[in-house]
Amino acid sequence: MIEKAPPAASPSGTSTDTAPADSTPVGARPAGAPPGPGSRHTHLLVAAPGERARKLRSTMWLWLCGLSAVVVLIPLLSIFVYVVQKGAAGLSLSFFTELPKPVGETGGGMGNAVVGTLTLIAIASAIGLPVGILSGVYIAEVGRGKVADLVRFFAEVLSGVPSITVGVFVYALLVVPMKQFSAFAGGVSLAIIMIPTVTRTTEELLRMVPSHLREASLALGVPMWRTSLFVVLRTAAPGIATGVMLSVARIAGETAPLLFTAFNNRFMSTRLDQPIASLPVQILTYSTSPYEDWQQQAWTGALVLVVVILMLNVLARLGARSRIGAKR
């Protein structure tokens, strides 16, 4: 595509290529043309017409690609640098151990929010991972054809639903009947956000497992379900683990659905039927407050959240590598 010259250049480019060869009679070589068996053949050492422009375009595209790659790096790096600059000042042990202090008192921490975020991730993973992975196995291995297409379509639509809508939905589904905000409702809303991503990742990676492995297992007299779980899923496991960790990282930073479901809690709590604090909600509350030390804590909370997500990503990659790679 790139090789095709823009419309303005192409007529001149092609005409200079062919015109002399066609119009000049054989033997009457144009002056300056290199010797060779007929003027139709271009000498290898002489630049063909349009060649300089082609090289220029090639270089331009290469630079454009490289520049875009750098642009991708800038936001992440600058977020990281900025958050560290602003947040590192508030980092201390007490940030992780102490509870928020009432307005006017100095000190205090986000211990409850750190524990709360971890609890919410655990609940969401406990629901979302099995459902997401097994439904991915269903689409890729079991329900081939129309049913699988339908499930895949719904998963795609679900992944496009705004997270605040999911929050409102779970509010109506769980919070209203239970008559209170709860960690469980928060976990469910995060699980709903997580499931489509996990399903699609699992499906795509299972499809990449070569079918001859499936056949090898079936030919050994291994039943279909064991083949799907212990051969196909296991072969795809490193890739799925990475995808899963990315989805966990995504829900770790979700704020909107939690406002309607887990709400917030000023105290340490791990009870499923009680409101629970979380880092994103705590950051929202503190950063919009007029108190300077709260704003400082919001930055520190943001730093902790970024580091937690970063660690999840690194763990995913290490876990993916350790199984058989280490034995090689």
Place this chain on the structure above:
Amino acid sequence: MTPPSALAQTPPADSIEPRIVVEKLNAYFNDFHAIHDISVKIPDRRVTAVIGPSGCGKSTFLRCLNRMHELVVGARANGKVLVDGVDVYDRGVDPVRLRRHVGMVFQKPNPFPTMTIRENVLAGLTLNGVKVRDSEALVERTLTQVALWDEVKDKLDQSGMSLSGGQQQRLCIARVLAVEPSVILLDEPCSALDPIATARIEELFSELRERYTLVMVTHNMQQAARVSEYTAFFYMGDLIEFDATERIFTNPKETRTEDYVTGRFG
């Protein structure tokens, strides 16, 4: 390998107790009728080669014997395949159990990439949730059977993918042997291997035939002539001729067989 003098005395196929009896077997891919009314008796503890040009249905025939054929979407088969007197297409026969009895080796060596060499050998058992007692002895015995033990005994915990193609294929055969089948189906087992690895695998077949019934699809007629005692020639989904290998190659009854083995078509 059997010397030519022994080959010349190969008794007719139906004089030997058959291990597999195929009666009027038909196989389809959707509307395509891949093999037509195949009837053949495959002798016990011999090597039977299945030859024929590409697309003649020989692989399909092989995959019908352990019901791997029906795993392809749109594929079905009817007719009778009696293994040790039991029709494998009978309602009461579980294809999973059948495949433990009738093992299969594929064209491309396919060890499980997530497993070590040791785990690969035991895969047919462990994947089925069987607790293997004395697994060390089983691994050594099966790897010795396929003449791989000396080459891998010091690296049993390495990935099966670290082996060469020929070693991988022998590992795959060991994996089949560990399940203790009585029949082993081989779908062009050497076509992805170099001549030296091929020679080693062929040597292995001549040992395995003392205990197992081998059915081998091959594109390589020299291989069929070297390794097998009986040969079936397939053409366009029909079984044209089935006889002792040396008769197929020296004095076939059918002109189509003669044309094929002499290279006049195919």
